[in-house]
Amino acid sequence: MGAIASQIESIIGTAGITAWSELPAEQRQHYEGAIAPGTLPEYMICPDSQEALAEVVAWAHRDGISLLPCGSGSKLDWGKLTEGIQVILSTERLNRLVEHATGDMVVIAEAGLPFADLQAALAPTNQFLSLDPAYPERATLGGIVATADSGALRQRYGGVRDLLIGISFVRADGQVARGGGKVVKNVAGYDLMKLMTGAYGTLGVLSQLIFRTYPLPEAGATVVAVGDGEAIAQLTQSILLSSLTPTALELLAPVTTQSLGLESSASNNFGLLVRFQSIPASVEQQSASVRKQAESVGLATTLLQDAAEADLWKRLREKWDEPAHSDAITCKMGVRPTRAIELLSALEKLEDVQPTLATLHAGSGLGYLHLPADASPSILQQIRQLCETHSGYLTIQRAPVPLKQSFDIWGIRSETLPLMQGLKQRFDSQNLLSPGRML
């Protein structure tokens, strides 16, 4: 115990080292959600520079110490349980905004910078990082990249992988490696940004990130259409095949339409949220066009603007992030976009389980599903098969510990496993970085 502390102190000083037992109980409980029962970490270490971070990782490498890298820890309970973690390594104090090249629309920040802080810093220049991730108030940039987490804005701006143009990370051996750069167009060398995006801290510890930014839209509005599933599917398809340019296009299963208080009088309450963000005239024209299309297939619509619009998206984000039951199983899923309504309907009709939330980004076919904690592995397997039948996948993010220990929560296609295992082995041969979290 003491040995670790004195070694770390000699590297980064006493600030930024906290013994496990000294962490607030609530925080400990949160971290325990990421760690297989049995062993507990001894310390939490928060270096305040990339150099110190690198030295800590180098020390861990020398001494064979298992690390759980994280930012604020908001999504640490996603993924498989890690095993034998000795040190939680947080980048929370690596939180500087290094450079915002306004004219180049590029921002360089340390991995521990909270997403909300970055947005606040960009806003006065009329720019933003075009992601809408989970836990937007707490999430750090590093955590967002490690989990490839975004939301409905994927419709217009793509995912994290499409915005990250440069990266620095500390390798398992403590060396700092870089990829990409600070220009939006760059084909020099392998795309290490893509490799690290969504790697859940298993290949390196993110230290610095470079993103492209976008101009903040001048105006926005959201058309809410509610009604019969078939009509919603028709409307969705006609929007996708038109030249309208929604920034978000979100399909809601009836359970979610209801929980957001959007239900109409019809019995079948599928929902579609169509968000436009552009110049005022364009928003107005596009919203009107969607409402007309909706009417022609017999759907009732409402137009939300300003505070009402912002509130709806905030509430949807809260639904995604805070399931109806705190022990719920939360999943990310994918499906061929044209099969989205079919999947949502099938989920509604499952006999042994009632989802508490189901939504899909209509353009990409990515979405979220919440299930009660007692959903059995065989039901999860059944749902996974449903997704796979429609060329998609099901990955469980949060789940009770016994389920995480007994079920293949990732659902990675087996033919790709050898390459992925090879990468893990090559980047972290001692298996010290988030061991067990992904592979």
Place this chain on the structure above:
Amino acid sequence: MVAVQEKQDWQAVIQDMEAVIDPNNVIRRKEELLVYECDGLTSYKQRPAVVVLPRTTEEVAAAVKVCDRHNIPFVARGAGTGLSGGALPLENSVLIVTAMMKQILDVDLENQRVVVQPGVINNWVTQAVSGGGFFYAPDPSSQIICSIGGNVAENSGGVHCLKYGVTTNHVLALKIVTPDGSIVDIGGPVPEMPGYDLPGIFVGSEGTLGLATEVTLRIVKTPDVIRVLLADFTSIEAAGQSVSDIISAGIIPGGMEIMDNFSINAVEDVVSTNCYPRDATAILLVELDGLEVEVAAASEKVEAICRKNGARQIQSATDPQERLALWKGRKAAFAAVGKISPDYYVQDGVVPRSKLPEILEEIEALSQRSGYRIANVFHAGDGNLHPLILYNNAVPGELEKVEEVGGEILKLCVKKGGTISGEHGIGADKRCYMPELFNETDLETMLWVRDVFDPKRVANPDKIFPTPKTCGEAARAQAQKEFPNTERF
């Protein structure tokens, strides 16, 4: 590294190839091999030992397995239009050409996806979906002759990537043949498949991680209205400033291009478009797309910005024929320069957009200092420069000098916070400049990825990465060492 045997039994290799691929598509006669000795970077030439043209994934895998069995390296080639020597063969290698894999396997407009074989020409994808109102966004200048397989290898860009992104943003899934001959499907019809982003790491790996034999592409809805604006300026800085101001105003054009006076005149001499004023120091082409109301508002702003920065006249066109006429000169720029100079060397560097005026000034100074004329044509919106250095190959030693000038430009780009390739790739041409951008650890980390896919280093060896053996001295000397029998033009 592959230990190439002193005397490879090529007869046995050919026999094995003929057992797995139609013998008509196994090429080994010297005169037939000629056409494959270089790609679009014609200053490096090297005849491969054998060329094979498989038609299916299985044939590609079988050919790669033959290479594996005989312990010989292979180089992949698509249409051979690459400008960085990515498809330059090695002397004792097999060249695997995907040009006969030309099928569009699936068009799924409703899911906005198309599945193609690697030999499909870039432009065909748009042609296949334009009837449904879609297009394939990455559009390299060579789009009517370059193939998707090459685009995937090089992560190609083009005029429209300013708004729509480059190849990697449009590839959802790939069927790949790894260097040991295994066939693996990576990615999926849905983005963000669980696990590591294998398509993300494969796209842009320049044939060093294997070959793609099927590619699932995302297609994009064609905008309602497209308008092209052409503004002419009396200073290149003013054109550059307009680019910055347009972006700062929150406008993201489909494309934004600048040509300098020299290129304008070259184009007017050769193509005679009569739309670029010969006395302009620079012209700026801005393509705006979207809904009519958006395009109208944006073009008003763009016009105002150009005028504020001193634009003399501004032409605009929405009609497809007229738009084409405004673009014609830009598209013909390389060819035009090729006609007024015996030879030209095209460079591909990137700087942060705001540094455009500075770098152009420094390139001009470099031109004066070196005595070589440099024409500037570039994707201004994303800071991607394509300086064309004019020279005469018939004069011994000129190419080497010009390559040095090109190298100086790359170093300037890096100094300004940019990079050494925006879209052409590193290939054989620029690997010795990689250390300008990346340190040993960075490069070693990239090679870790390669260790996983290609532990024996048989897939397009000696590309992208510098080695002490090849880059220990000046670029010229390394090329000589690396390709001892390479003819240089």
